[in-house]
Amino acid sequence: MTETWTDAERELANRMRGADIIxxxxxxxxxxxxxxxxxxxxxxxxxxxxxxKVLGALFFEPSTxxxxxxxxxxxxxxxxxxxxxxxxxxxxxxxxSLPDTIRIVESYCDIIVIRHPREGAGRAAADAAEKPxxxxxxxxxxxxxxxxxxxxxxxxxxxxxxxxxxxxxxxLKYGRAAHSLIEALAMLGNELVLVSPESLRLPPRQRExxxxxxxxxxxxxxxxxVVPGLDVLYVTRxxxxxxxxxxxxxxxxxxxQVDEATIAPSRDGLIVMHPLPRVLEIxxxxxxxxxxxxxxxAANGVTVRKTLLSLLLGVTP
Amino acid sequence: MTETWTDAERELANRMRGADIIxxxxxxxxxxxxxxxxxxxxxxxxxxxxxxKVLGALFFEPSTxxxxxxxxxxxxxxxxxxxxxxxxxxxxxxxxSLPDTIRIVESYCDIIVIRHPREGAGRAAADAAEKPxxxxxxxxxxxxxxxxxxxxxxxxxxxxxxxxxxxxxxxLKYGRAAHSLIEALAMLGNELVLVSPESLRLPPRQRExxxxxxxxxxxxxxxxxVVPGLDVLYVTRxxxxxxxxxxxxxxxxxxxQVDEATIAPSRDGLIVMHPLPRVLEIxxxxxxxxxxxxxxxAANGVTVRKTLLSLLLGVTP
Amino acid sequence: MTETWTDAERELANRMRGADIIxxxxxxxxxxxxxxxxxxxxxxxxxxxxxxKVLGALFFEPSTxxxxxxxxxxxxxxxxxxxxxxxxxxxxxxxxSLPDTIRIVESYCDIIVIRHPREGAGRAAADAAEKPxxxxxxxxxxxxxxxxxxxxxxxxxxxxxxxxxxxxxxxLKYGRAAHSLIEALAMLGNELVLVSPESLRLPPRQRExxxxxxxxxxxxxxxxxVVPGLDVLYVTRxxxxxxxxxxxxxxxxxxxQVDEATIAPSRDGLIVMHPLPRVLEIxxxxxxxxxxxxxxxAANGVTVRKTLLSLLLGVTP
Numbered sequence: 001m002t003e004t005w006t007d008a009e010r011e012l013a014n015r016m017r018g019a020d021i022i023x024x025x026x027x028x029x030x031x032x033x034x035x036x037x038x039x040x041x042x043x044x045x046x047x048x049x050x051x052x053k054v055l056g057a058l059f060f061e062p063s064t065x066x067x068x069x070x071x072x073x074x075x076x077x078x079x080x081x082x083x084x085x086x087x088x089x090x091x092x093x094x095x096x097s098l099p100d101t102i103r104i105v106e107s108y109c110d111i112i113v114i115r116h117p118r119e120g121a122g123r124a125a126a127d128a129a130e131k132p133x134x135x136x137x138x139x140x141x142x143x144x145x146x147x148x149x150x151x152x153x154x155x156x157x158x159x160x161x162x163x164x165x166x167x168x169x170x171x172l173k174y175g176r177a178a179h180s181l182i183e184a185l186a187m188l189g190n191e192l193v194l195v196s197p198e199s200l201r202l203p204p205r206q207r208e209x210x211x212x213x214x215x216x217x218x219x220x221x222x223x224x225x226v227v228p229g230l231d232v233l234y235v236t237r238x239x240x241x242x243x244x245x246x247x248x249x250x251x252x253x254x255x256x257q258v259d260e261a262t263i264a265p266s267r268d269g270l271i272v273m274h275p276l277p278r279v280l281e282i283x284x285x286x287x288x289x290x291x292x293x294x295x296x297x298a299a300n301g302v303t304v305r306k307t308l309l310s311l312l313l314g315v316t317p
Numbered sequence: 318m319t320e321t322w323t324d325a326e327r328e329l330a331n332r333m334r335g336a337d338i339i340x341x342x343x344x345x346x347x348x349x350x351x352x353x354x355x356x357x358x359x360x361x362x363x364x365x366x367x368x369x370k371v372l373g374a375l376f377f378e379p380s381t382x383x384x385x386x387x388x389x390x391x392x393x394x395x396x397x398x399x400x401x402x403x404x405x406x407x408x409x410x411x412x413x414s415l416p417d418t419i420r421i422v423e424s425y426c427d428i429i430v431i432r433h434p435r436e437g438a439g440r441a442a443a444d445a446a447e448k449p450x451x452x453x454x455x456x457x458x459x460x461x462x463x464x465x466x467x468x469x470x471x472x473x474x475x476x477x478x479x480x481x482x483x484x485x486x487x488x489l490k491y492g493r494a495a496h497s498l499i500e501a502l503a504m505l506g507n508e509l510v511l512v513s514p515e516s517l518r519l520p521p522r523q524r525e526x527x528x529x530x531x532x533x534x535x536x537x538x539x540x541x542x543v544v545p546g547l548d549v550l551y552v553t554r555x556x557x558x559x560x561x562x563x564x565x566x567x568x569x570x571x572x573x574q575v576d577e578a579t580i581a582p583s584r585d586g587l588i589v590m591h592p593l594p595r596v597l598e599i600x601x602x603x604x605x606x607x608x609x610x611x612x613x614x615a616a617n618g619v620t621v622r623k624t625l626l627s628l629l630l631g632v633t634p
Numbered sequence: 635m636t637e638t639w640t641d642a643e644r645e646l647a648n649r650m651r652g653a654d655i656i657x658x659x660x661x662x663x664x665x666x667x668x669x670x671x672x673x674x675x676x677x678x679x680x681x682x683x684x685x686x687k688v689l690g691a692l693f694f695e696p697s698t699x700x701x702x703x704x705x706x707x708x709x710x711x712x713x714x715x716x717x718x719x720x721x722x723x724x725x726x727x728x729x730x731s732l733p734d735t736i737r738i739v740e741s742y743c744d745i746i747v748i749r750h751p752r753e754g755a756g757r758a759a760a761d762a763a764e765k766p767x768x769x770x771x772x773x774x775x776x777x778x779x780x781x782x783x784x785x786x787x788x789x790x791x792x793x794x795x796x797x798x799x800x801x802x803x804x805x806l807k808y809g810r811a812a813h814s815l816i817e818a819l820a821m822l823g824n825e826l827v828l829v830s831p832e833s834l835r836l837p838p839r840q841r842e843x844x845x846x847x848x849x850x851x852x853x854x855x856x857x858x859x860v861v862p863g864l865d866v867l868y869v870t871r872x873x874x875x876x877x878x879x880x881x882x883x884x885x886x887x888x889x890x891q892v893d894e895a896t897i898a899p900s901r902d903g904l905i906v907m908h909p910l911p912r913v914l915e916i917x918x919x920x921x922x923x924x925x926x927x928x929x930x931x932a933a934n935g936v937t938v939r940k941t942l943l944s945l946l947l948g949v950t951p
Contacts (some may be wrong), residue, residue, distance in 0.1 A: 016838065046369060052680060054709050056702070066423060068373070068399045073427035075371050075397030081711030084700045085401065098909035099918075104910060107933035108706035184513035197535060277413035284416075301766060363686060382738060385690070385716045389742035392688050392714030402718065593738060594730035601733075618743035 008034045009150045017314035020126040021134045023142040024180055029187050036155050042307040045152040048078020049315045057083030057111035060116040065137050065276065065298065073305035082108060089240050099128035111312055131311035140176050146275060147180040149301040153293055154232055155273045162189045167226055167301065170236035170281060171254050172202040177275040178236050179206055188216030193226045194219045197252045223256055228265045234273045237280050259283035263291055273297060325351045334631035337443040337495065338451045340459040341497055346504050362490055365395020367630045373426035374400030377433040382593065387430050388596050392468065399425060406533035414431040416445035423448045428629055430558050431517035449629035457493050463592060464497040466618040470610055471549055473617065474588045479506045486506060486512040486573050487553035489519040494592040495553050496523055503532030510543045511536045514569045540573055545582045551590045552598050580608055590614060635772055642668045651653050651780055651909055654760040655768045657776040658814055663821050663879035670789050676941040682712020683949045690743035691717030694750040699910065699932065700770050704747050707939035716742060733762035740765045744895045745946055766946035779942065780909060781814040784936040788866055790934065791905045796823045803829040803890050804870035804915060806836040811909040812870050820849030827860045828853045831886045857890055862899045867914050893917035897925055906930060
């Protein structure tokens with residue numbers, strides 16, 4: 001694997017040794033491209049390069065997918081895991097501050113992944129720790145490994161992460177996965193089509209960010225009209241828990257349900273993505289379609305996390 | 318270990334590569350015999366044959382014994398584990414369907430064990446997954462690895478799993494462990510003596526199944542009268558949570574309490590079994606008796622699970 | 635590592651093979667000294683000497699620090715872990731007795747660590763098990779690995795665990811960590827200065843034990859007056875949950891808050907310790923001081939546990 005790395009890959013790997021992954025914004029567009037190339041190299045890595053290394057997985061709120069995916073990545077590479085799946089069994093319950101928990105746990109492990117309900121917790125953890133910290137999702141803020149696995153899935157399927165027309169549909173107001181990916185895709189030079197009900201439109205701050213990045217984007221509540229022109233359709237879940245008034249939720253929850261008919265008029269090469277879990281947004285009949293890429297996203301997540309764990313721990317050429 | 322396998326063992330191992338274990342009914346009587354022979358071979362296997370392999374342990378309801386036993390089996394053979402111990406920290410809590418959870422988790426691991434409160438969940442999981450799935454108990458339905466460790470315990474102690482007279486005592490109405498073992502023992506040609514209060518007799522469906530298998534069996538509420546003739550006494554717990562009316566539970570809970578006096582008139586070679594946990598059904602004074610086999614059952618469970626994990630993953634000669 | 639062990643170290647290692655660790659009282663003063671020397675040897679051990687070994691970590695009450703530290707120690711040495719983080723997912727919830735749980739779990743693993751809210755549970759577990767058991771804290775009784783890591787931290791910093799003047803401040807009535815360390819330090823020939831509010835003084839039984847050991851000790855409610863003479867200041871948390879009446883807690887909770895000003899008049903070589911988690915007892919501004927040793931305690935805990943796991947499992951020269 002090591003002989004053929006490009007200079008850009010080696011240079012990025014050097015910079016990432018010992019670093020933290022807090023937000024996808026910490027990467028430039030060229031770095032993102034290089035990083036995705038490195039991820040591809042890890043597709044075939046099965047040797048126990050992380051033997052003896054320990055991941056501290058601190059999940060202050062439950063997240064099966066992210067936690068199991070990180071643990072799988074670590075175990076696949078020969079490493080071990082310690083941690084908790086839930087704040088109830090953490091010492092935060094005894095009033096311990098986050099920096100204290102981090103400083104203690106880092107003395108037990110080599111690298112930390114933290115999931116926390118509070119915005120900014122990823123950054124705070126990284127500031128407290130001397131060892132590498134990966135933000136596994138901090139409230140409605142950032143979830144960079146999700147964004148990277150989304151980008152990697154697009155790259156594997158489409159051969160590129162630039163010059164595509166990508167539609168986002170569903171909750172664009174609260175959806176963290178969508179915000180972060182929208183920004184990254186704009187930065188990489190893709191055209192964005194944002195589809196949502198009026199009450200769940202992309203918030204002003206994100207729209208300004210998009211414009212500042214020189215992003216090409218448009219908005220519409222009408223999914224059917226845009227499907228034929230898309231390369232990628234990214235569906236997000238409308239979450240009941242985001243709504244103060246249950247009636248507001250009932251009003252929008254079923255607005256977009258992607259089924260076979262929805263994607264029939266699309267280009268052949270369209271891919272349908274979803275950060276999962278899904279509830280009603282994508283009908284199970286779509287699962288068998290070659291257009292469905294959402295279960296691949298989960299699988300790609302392991303490869304992305306194997307890559308990041310290895311790079312941050314400096315176990316690369 | 319590999320050189321001396323019989324043709325039948327090799328052939329069964331071939332068939333089990335990549336298969337699921339959902340119910341003990343999927344095995345014929347000869348296959349069960351062959352499988353128990355293979356389990357015996359695994360008594361001495363300590364090499365890390367499953368290095369790099371990952372078990373996904375999905376416990377939608379808690380089960381210390383089954384979970385720890387599977388994890389021990391995996392770790393003993395050099396593999397790793399990911400998963401959850403409790404549905405509260407799974408994404409089912411977010412409304413995800415079981416097939417979705419399974420399809421995602423199988424992309425993180427090589428083999429899945431699932432414990433679920435709903436009957437049929439083991440089968441549903443296996444249908445959703447391409448990788449091997451082991452049913453670790455689905456409601457009051459099946460728990461095949463429990464049945465196999467029970468059979469293996471009988472085989473180790475008695476030298477055979479045929480031609481024995483086996484008594485079952487306690488809750489034969491709701492007891493999943495008992496139902497499944499009763500059926501398997503009938504299939505293998507043993508005589509069954511069923512001891513229970515009137516309200517906890519074996520249900521009609523199971524009795525019909527027994528008859529259809531040509532099973533030789535009898536029923537009585539009187540334990541003392543049958544003990545002298547038994548080779549095996551299998552005791553089950555009467556579970557409070559099965560009774561709608563607490564009074565019904567109080568009426569039967571202490572009917573059978575096996576103590577030293579109970580088994581004094583038995584044959585010397587009698588073994589007393591219990592799926593555990595026990596509460597009052599077997600007095601601790603029995604623990605020191607050579608007739609007590611219930612802690613051995615737990616130990617044998619690890620060997621059985623080592624065998625199944627290896628066979629399904631195809632790591633055998 | 636093995637060539638240079640002293641006779642006393644070899645002899646102690648032999649005695650500890652297969653033993654239990656229930657209380658620090660099981661060690662003589664010379665044995666404690668020898669044990670701390672062995673711990674120092676394990677600072678540099680990174681080889682997977684415990685490969686194939688399994689730790690059963692039974693936490694009947696949550697304890698992030700102790701659990702993660704043991705798991706880290708095991709994984710660092712190449713071993714694996716099974717267990718539970720919380721009694722809710724144990725079979726104790728089904729009415730199983732502690733000895734039954736222990737006998738079953740020991741058939742899944744090679745060594746057990748148990749944390750339990752009930753005093754005496756560590757001893758009871760060791761009595762039930764044939765395999766080594768480590769008491770990871772039993773109610774307000776003993777937590778020997780905490781005491782050992784405290785002693786080891788003092789030894790690393792001060793070069794000795796004898797002839798020092800050690801102050802304890804805070805809750806000396808309920809604080810388990812303090813009780814056990816106070817006793818060990820007295821036994822090793824240190825002078826103790828006990829600082830607490832009247833309502834949280836060291837209980838009569840502990841004072842008698844101190845006297846019986848020939849301990850040199852004094853008591854005062856005034857921290858400022860004793861700081862200048864101390865080599866070690868051990869701070870403990872005053873725990874809300876120990877007080878029946880919230881007002882009693884409010885009255886004492888803020889009596890001692892160690893900050894930079896508190897330790898300014900101390901000797902240069904003073905170290906400040908705390909079993910953690912801390913809440914308000916030590917101001918974060920102390921963290922950067924070379925006198926702060928509390929995060930080192932956590933790190934030393936892994937080394938101490940690596941040592942004990944290895945010694946009890948007999949994996950030493």
